Amino acid sequence: MAESTMQKIVSLAKRRGFIFQSSEIYGGLKACYDYGPLGVELKRNVKEAWWNDMVHRRADIVGLDCSIIMHPDVWKASGHLAGFADPLVDCRVCKERFRADKAPRAAPGTPVTYREGGRKDGKKLEGVVGPQGYVCPVCGSGDLSDERQFNLMFRTSLGPVDPMQEILNNVEELARLQGNERKERLAALINQSAVYLRPETAQGMFVNFLNVLNSGRVKPPFGIAQVGKSYRNEITTSNLTFRTCEFEQMEMEYFVEPGTDEEWYAYWSKFRFDWYTSLGMRPERLRLREHEKKELAHYAKACVDVEYFYPFENPEGEGEWGELEGIANRTDYDLKKHSEYSGKDLSYFETESKKRYTPYVIEPAAGADRATLAFLCDAFDEEVVDREKNDVRTVLRFHPRLAPVKVAVFPLVKKEGMPDRARAIMDDLLAEGINSFYDESGAIGRRYRRMDEVGTPWCVTVDTETLEKGTVTVRERDSMEQTRIPGEGVAEYFRNRLKSSGNRI
Numbered sequence: 001m002a003e004s005t006m007q008k009i010v011s012l013a014k015r016r017g018f019i020f021q022s023s024e025i026y027g028g029l030k031a032c033y034d035y036g037p038l039g040v041e042l043k044r045n046v047k048e049a050w051w052n053d054m055v056h057r058r059a060d061i062v063g064l065d066c067s068i069i070m071h072p073d074v075w076k077a078s079g080h081l082a083g084f085a086d087p088l089v090d091c092r093v094c095k096e097r098f099r100a101d102k103a104p105r106a107a108p109g110t111p112v113t114y115r116e117g118g119r120k121d122g123k124k125l126e127g128v129v130g131p132q133g134y135v136c137p138v139c140g141s142g143d144l145s146d147e148r149q150f151n152l153m154f155r156t157s158l159g160p161v162d163p164m165q166e167i168l169n170n171v172e173e174l175a176r177l178q179g180n181e182r183k184e185r186l187a188a189l190i191n192q193s194a195v196y197l198r199p200e201t202a203q204g205m206f207v208n209f210l211n212v213l214n215s216g217r218v219k220p221p222f223g224i225a226q227v228g229k230s231y232r233n234e235i236t237t238s239n240l241t242f243r244t245c246e247f248e249q250m251e252m253e254y255f256v257e258p259g260t261d262e263e264w265y266a267y268w269s270k271f272r273f274d275w276y277t278s279l280g281m282r283p284e285r286l287r288l289r290e291h292e293k294k295e296l297a298h299y300a301k302a303c304v305d306v307e308y309f310y311p312f313e314n315p316e317g318e319g320e321w322g323e324l325e326g327i328a329n330r331t332d333y334d335l336k337k338h339s340e341y342s343g344k345d346l347s348y349f350e351t352e353s354k355k356r357y358t359p360y361v362i363e364p365a366a367g368a369d370r371a372t373l374a375f376l377c378d379a380f381d382e383e384v385v386d387r388e389k390n391d392v393r394t395v396l397r398f399h400p401r402l403a404p405v406k407v408a409v410f411p412l413v414k415k416e417g418m419p420d421r422a423r424a425i426m427d428d429l430l431a432e433g434i435n436s437f438y439d440e441s442g443a444i445g446r447r448y449r450r451m452d453e454v455g456t457p458w459c460v461t462v463d464t465e466t467l468e469k470g471t472v473t474v475r476e477r478d479s480m481e482q483t484r485i486p487g488e489g490v491a492e493y494f495r496n497r498l499k500s501s502g503n504r505i
């Protein structure tokens with residue numbers, strides 16, 4: 001069977017050093033990934049583009065870097081301890097565990113066919129969709145357990161108290177207790193040192209609202225931005241880095257006067273959609289999907305997802321829309337909740353108008369790993385160069401701001417001083433902070449193709465004309481066109497090209 005686009009991307013990602021399975025030599029760990037030498041550059045470039053466009057190029061947004069472990073009361077106030085749960089279901093046929101809200105929908109009573117035990121070679125059986133109104137996403141059966149809530153936060157303990165040891169130390173006392181009393185004592189032993197790995201970066205911005213305000217540089221409308229790791233014990237993980245348990249978020253909380261929130265919500269929805277296209281993402285694979293009323297979190301006034309058409313395989317074929325980023329109007333819910341739980345007044349007093357209000361918050365929340373994956377999928381192309389010769393090249397058409405390596409430098413041949421000239425050019429590029437790569441092995445055409453495959457926008461070749469006239473060849477990745485430029489000032493030439501593409505060097 002022909003390889004699907006996603007399989008090709010996964011294998012390229014591994015072969016060329018973008019994404020590896022974590023702890024692979026030990027058999028890997030489900031849904032945990034490592035970024036290789038090119039992957040780490042790509043993801044850093046995504047995060048840097050976000051930071052530049054959201055913080056450095058604006059006067060109204062400042063940054064923050066909060067600790068991953070926060071006071072446990074933060075999660076009480078935010079509602080995560082009580083409510084950050086996914087509906088979990090077990091399939092009684094194939095034993096897969098999955099999220100009910102992400103399962104394929106079907107009306108109760110609809111006939112379904114599936115394989116015995118969920119095995120491909122199992123006997124074909126018939127059934128019907130149960131009252132839940134969905135089927136198992138793996139084997140298609142309707143024989144499912146009841147839904148139960150599963151908290152996605154990773155719990156750990158802070159300080160010298162090990163909750164398991166505490167339970168063991170108190171096991172006799174626990175055995176003497178009955179019913180609720182036993183439960184409460186157990187909970188007290190566990191919770192005395194319990195802390196959580198943050199499941200989102202947003203709360204760090206809310207609890208620092210006063211600190212940032214009092215540090216004096218900002219007043220509404222203004223934003224606080226943060227990029228950092230978040231952790232969720234996800235039930236269903238799949239499709240490379242799309243949904244993992246450890247991931248990085250790029251979130252910004254924009255504090256505005258109530259009444260102006262709808263305007264800012266529209267502004268940020270457009271701004272965030274345009275950000276992806278400004279970095280070369282194909283507009284036809286992007287859409288904004290407004291949440292229906294019933295989908296909205298209880299505190300949200302409105303929410304829209306920027307979705308990307310990922311080349312994931314599914315029962316209907318190749319490709320499906322998936323969330324890339326969510327933009328929410330969170331109202332004054334978070335600041336009011338933290339005011340209530342902390343006892344601190346988190347309202348804002350506007351001196352000119354003498355008005356006091358609790359700001360509304362518009363939140364564009366993006367995932368750095370999901371965006372990196374989307375940029376990788378979007379850049380992937382197989383271009384037929386010559387149909388008769390069956391010449392197809394694989395090329396990653398990254399925007400120059402995102403390309404892991406910006407310039408590759410080659411000597412045409414390994415003689416006549418060409419390697420030394422080429423290395424000197426590469427040293428100049430590196431000294432300018434332009435990530436470059438030197439390659440002298442194999443035929444020149446093959447070297448160009450190898451750089452196409454990792455998305456390097458430009459190659460520079462030192463050849464005989466360089467020795468005679470001092471010029472070098474510049475080869476463009478996308479058009480494959482070649483031009484000649486003076487061999488002196490190559491670094492400046494690329495600095496200017498990168499600058500005009502929006503890159504900061």
Ligand code: ATP
Nearest residue numbers: 234242243244247249323324325326365366367370
């Ligand atoms: P989903 O519905 O896909 O679970 P979400 O609506 O819970 O996502 P948010 O809480 O809005 O996601 O988080 C903001 C962004 O963080 C998402 O748009 C996504 O890009 C990223 N993100 C969330 N969960 C994960 C995850 N488990 N793995 C990778 N990225 C994630």
